[in-house]
Amino acid sequence: MAKVKKQFFCNNCGASSPKWVGKCPSCNEWNTYVEEVLVKGDKKEERRTWREANQRKATPVLIQEIKAGDTQRIVTTDEELNRVLGGGIVNGSLVLIGGQPGIGKSTLMLQIALELSKKVLYVSGEESEEQIKMRAERTGMSNTECYVMNETNTQQIFKHFKELKPAIMVVDSIQTLSSPHLDSTPGSVSQIRECAGELQRLAKETNTPVFIIGHITKDGSIAGPKLLEHIVDTVLQFEGDHHHTYRILRTIKNRFGSTSELGIYEMRGTGLHQISNPSELLLSQKEEELSGSAVAATIEGMRPMLIETQALVSTAVYGTPQRSATGFDLRRLSMLLAVLEKRCGFKFGMTDVFLNIAGGIKVDDPAIDLAIVSALISSLQDIAIPSDVCLAGEVGLSGEIRAVNRIDQRIREADRLGFKHIFISKYNMKGLDANDFNLKIHAIGKVEELYEQLFS
Numbered sequence: 001m002a003k004v005k006k007q008f009f010c011n012n013c014g015a016s017s018p019k020w021v022g023k024c025p026s027c028n029e030w031n032t033y034v035e036e037v038l039v040k041g042d043k044k045e046e047r048r049t050w051r052e053a054n055q056r057k058a059t060p061v062l063i064q065e066i067k068a069g070d071t072q073r074i075v076t077t078d079e080e081l082n083r084v085l086g087g088g089i090v091n092g093s094l095v096l097i098g099g100q101p102g103i104g105k106s107t108l109m110l111q112i113a114l115e116l117s118k119k120v121l122y123v124s125g126e127e128s129e130e131q132i133k134m135r136a137e138r139t140g141m142s143n144t145e146c147y148v149m150n151e152t153n154t155q156q157i158f159k160h161f162k163e164l165k166p167a168i169m170v171v172d173s174i175q176t177l178s179s180p181h182l183d184s185t186p187g188s189v190s191q192i193r194e195c196a197g198e199l200q201r202l203a204k205e206t207n208t209p210v211f212i213i214g215h216i217t218k219d220g221s222i223a224g225p226k227l228l229e230h231i232v233d234t235v236l237q238f239e240g241d242h243h244h245t246y247r248i249l250r251t252i253k254n255r256f257g258s259t260s261e262l263g264i265y266e267m268r269g270t271g272l273h274q275i276s277n278p279s280e281l282l283l284s285q286k287e288e289e290l291s292g293s294a295v296a297a298t299i300e301g302m303r304p305m306l307i308e309t310q311a312l313v314s315t316a317v318y319g320t321p322q323r324s325a326t327g328f329d330l331r332r333l334s335m336l337l338a339v340l341e342k343r344c345g346f347k348f349g350m351t352d353v354f355l356n357i358a359g360g361i362k363v364d365d366p367a368i369d370l371a372i373v374s375a376l377i378s379s380l381q382d383i384a385i386p387s388d389v390c391l392a393g394e395v396g397l398s399g400e401i402r403a404v405n406r407i408d409q410r411i412r413e414a415d416r417l418g419f420k421h422i423f424i425s426k427y428n429m430k431g432l433d434a435n436d437f438n439l440k441i442h443a444i445g446k447v448e449e450l451y452e453q454l455f456s
C-alpha cells in the first residue's frame with residue numbers, strides 16, 4: 001500500500017519543505033508553515049502521468065512573427081471595468097478579484113457575465129444555481145448564453161469548459177476549488193496554488209479570459225499564498241465601506257495596463273451601478289455654508305474627482321484629546337495639525353479633531369492636504385469657506401504648499417462643476433495659463449498665505 005504523502009507549505013510564499021521549519025528559508029517569514037496532505041494512496045503515480053500529459057511542448061518563435069492581434073481585448077459595457085483592466089478584458093488573461101466578504105464580488109462578476117453578449121460559464125462553489133438565479137433577477141439583466149454551474153472539482157470544471165467553449169469563465173472563489181490530483185482540503189496553500197496553476201494553463205492554452213474571486217484575510221491581503229498574486233495576470237481589489245453604498249474597484253497588479261486605475265460603483269437594491277461622474281456625487285448638496293468643510297480637487301487613477309472633506313474641532317472634554325479620521329491616514333492628520341500649530345500658531349493641543357472624507361472613500365492623493373488644512377482652520381475658527389472654492393496642494397513639514405501633478409486636469413474639472421475659485425501651490429503656476437479657465441486661480445506658497453487669503 002502506498003503511503004500518505006504529507007508536506008509543509010509556507011503560507012506566505014508557497015515554498016514547501018518535508019519537515020516543519022520556524023522560519024521560511026525562502027521568504028524569511030516566521031511561523032508560516034502548515035502541514036498538508038498532498039497525495040493519499042496511489043494517486044502519486046497518476047498525478048505524475050497527468051502532469052506529463054498536460055505539458056505543452058513549446059518551441060522558440062521569432063518575435064516579429066508573433067501576431068500582435070493575438071491579445072485582443074473584449075470591451076464590455078461596463079466602463080469602470082474596462083478602465084481598471086486597461087481598456088477591456090484581455091483574451092487569455094487570468095484576473096483575480098479580492099475583497100472583504102459581502103462587499104459585492106459575486107454580484108459584480110455575475111453582472112459582468114450577464115452584461116456580455118457572449119457565451120459565459122459562471123462556476124460557483126459558494127452558491128447554488130437557484131441562489132445565483134435569484135441574484136440575477138435582482139439585477140434585472142439577462143444574457144441568453146450565460147451558463148451557471150455549482151462545482152468545485154477543477155477537472156469537472158475543465159471537462160464542461162471544453163464541451164461548452166465559453167468566451168469567458170468566472171470562478172467564484174478560488175478557496176472553494178479543489179484539484180483531484182491533491183488530497184489536501186480546499187482553501188489550503190497547496191490546493192490554491194495547484195488550482196490557480198491549472199486555471200492559468202487553461203486560460204493561456206485556450207486563450208480565454210478567466211476571472212477568479214478570492215477571499216481576503218483580516219489584514220486585507222488575499223487569503224492563501226502570496227504566490228497566487230504572482231501566478232495571475234491582474235489583481236483587482238474591490239473595496240468600500242459597509243456603511244456607504246460606494247464601492248471602489250482598484251487595480252493592484254496589471255500585466256496589460258496601468259495600476260493606478262480606479263472604478264467606482266454604487267450598490268443599490270438592484271445591484272451595482274457604474275458611477276461615471278463621481279464628483280457630482282461626492283459633493284454634498286447643502287443649502288447653507290457651514291464651517292469645517294472644504295472641497296479638494298483630487299485625482300484618483302486617471303480621473304479628476306472633487307471630494308468634500310469635513311473636519312470637526314471641539315474642546316476636549318476628557319484629558320487626552322481625541323483624533324479620529326475616516327478615509328484619511330491618522331498619522332498624516334497629526335502631521336498637518338503639528339504644521340498648523342507650529343507654523344501658524346493655531347492651538348489644536350487641547351481639542352478633539354474628527355475628520356471625514358465624503359462617501360467613505362479612501363484618498364491617497366497628497367493634493368487633498370490643502371483642503372484638510374482649510375477644513376481644520378475653518379472648524380477651529382468657525383468661519384465657513386464659500387461653497388464655490390476648492391483646493392489642491394500638498395502641505396510640507398515647514399508649512400510650504402507643494403506642487404501636485406496634473407494640475408490643469410484638476411482645474412478643468414473644478415471649472416466644469418461650476419467652482420469660482422481654486423487655491424493651488426504657486427509652484428504649480430509654471431506653464432499654466434490662467435486665461436484658459438473661467439474660474440479664478442489663487443496661487444499660494446505657504447499655509448499662512450492660505451489663511452490670509454481664504455479667511456480674511
Ligand code: TYD
Nearest residue numbers: 101102103104105106107138268269270271
Ligand atoms: P456579494 O456579491 O454576495 O458579496 P461577496 O461575494 O463579495 O461576498 O454581495 C452581497 C451584498 O450585496 C449583500 O450584503 C447584499 C448586497 N446587495 C445589494 O445591496 N443589492 C443587490 O442587488 C445585490 C445583488 C446585493
Ligand code: MG
Nearest residue numbers: 105106107126
Ligand atoms: Mg460571494
